[in-house]
Amino acid sequence: MIRTVAYPRTGLVGNPSDLFHGRTISLLLDAFQAEVTITESERIEIERTNHDGRAFAGLDELVHFRREFGYYGGIRIIEATIVRLHRHCQRLNIQLDGKRSFHLAYSSNIPFRVGLAGSSAIARATLVCLMKFYDLADTDIPLPIQANIILEAETLELGIVAGPQDRVVSIYGGLVYMDFTRDAFERNYNLYGDYKRLDPANLPRLYVAYDERLSESSGRVHGNIQRRPEDQKKAILRVMAQKAELVEEARVVIERADKDAIGPLMTRDFELRRSVYDLAPMNLEMVETARHNGSHAKQCGSGGAIVGTFTDDEHLLRVTQAFQLIGCQVVEVRVATYA
Structure with missing residues (x-):
């Protein structure tokens, strides 16, 4: 079994200027976490959790559940992350063993939809777990590109309006200064900004x-x-x-x-x-x-x-x-x- 965790984000200064070519400083909070586990199996299966709403005792329970949790459980961000990883590897001719399948399970105790980037934590845990499953290292997919994959999962696959901040700090961990200005992107081939860990x-x-x-x-x-x-x-x-x-x-x-x-x-x-x-x-x-x-x-x-x-x-x-x-x-x- 492969197990990875990720943590919620707290924006310290600057957010949400990342949506407007700005800068931010954010940190990860260790009070909560998302966890993903992968075991090899005959078919690709993604296990639902209570946040995804598997069955309801009646109409009132279904309505109450959706009012509290919305329609955005973890399954869609997990599947979107898998799709973007696959596409990235195809584009760069990174070979994934298509014959290997897995059972993926996730859990999260991050407070739901209160501005702590819980979905990005699930995506980060998923991506890192998949990279370990397919024997990919950070040299194969560098940290800033990993952040891009998560961002693409949310924006390109799911159509969510989102900036890069949450995905960058989720990947890097700790306390991170992030420069998303056009000048910073130009220094990095217009692929990503300048990111620097600071001392918490x-x-x-x-x-x-x-x-x-x-x-x-x-x-x-x-x-x-x-x-x-x-x-x-x-x-x-x-x-x-x-x-x-x-x-x-x-x-x-x-x-x-x-x-x-x-x-x-x-x-x-x-x-x-x-x-x-x-x-x-x-x-x-x-x-x-x-x-x-x-x-x-x-x-x-x-x-x-x-x-x-x-x-x-x-x-x-x-x-x-x-x-x-x-x-x-x-x-x-x-x-x-x-x-």
Whole structure:
């Protein structure tokens, strides 16, 4: 049996400017994980989980399930990742043994559709597991190309509006600075941007608060932006350029371990997003709850989760209690890396 895991993403600064040739800094959170296992079998089989909805006791249960989890279980992202890997290998004449079949099973305890990139984690675990199954190494498919394969699975195969950030940090692990500007792509043959791991020890203490009642597809959020009038799109582009510059400030303060400077940058980042995105009242309440309890905070992704700063264990306890009063759960951030 081959087993791989992947972790959820927390956007620290800059997201979602990756959709607009910007820059971001993100990290992986070790509190949750997606897992994929592969065993050789006579036929290719992908095992469904509870998130895919196998059977229902009645109509009410089916409707409740779809209201909570939507129509986007893990099967489609797994199959799309398999298709894009196959296509990539065909294009580069990388030989896969077509006679070998497998049984693939997956599981995930990543909070569903709250802006933590759970689908990218499933895709990453799937891709790495398949590469091991077919004896492919990172020299055969380099890390930035692996991120591209996952992105293509979501955008080209499934038609999801998505940027490269989640796929890059999911592949690289840890804390990652990502430059998606046109200049960065030109330096890399227009295939990918510039990506650099940073030292997570240089971060302040962080927590993630989330509310699974705010479940929403990130593709839908970003797709709505694409349908804005032209004058609003221009305003969004200006804000995304400012967010990209903010990432450069954040990279410098992280590299010099100026932990106290990172929180105010997170606050500025959130206010920029707030100026052009329509945010759900509960998402705003989460950020305001953090601020009222002495934290700098911003959204992790498209909604339902925020990342905030805290100073010590007593401060974290106070923040946790405040969030529990509004129905949210809190986990301390420990940055996940891959061996």
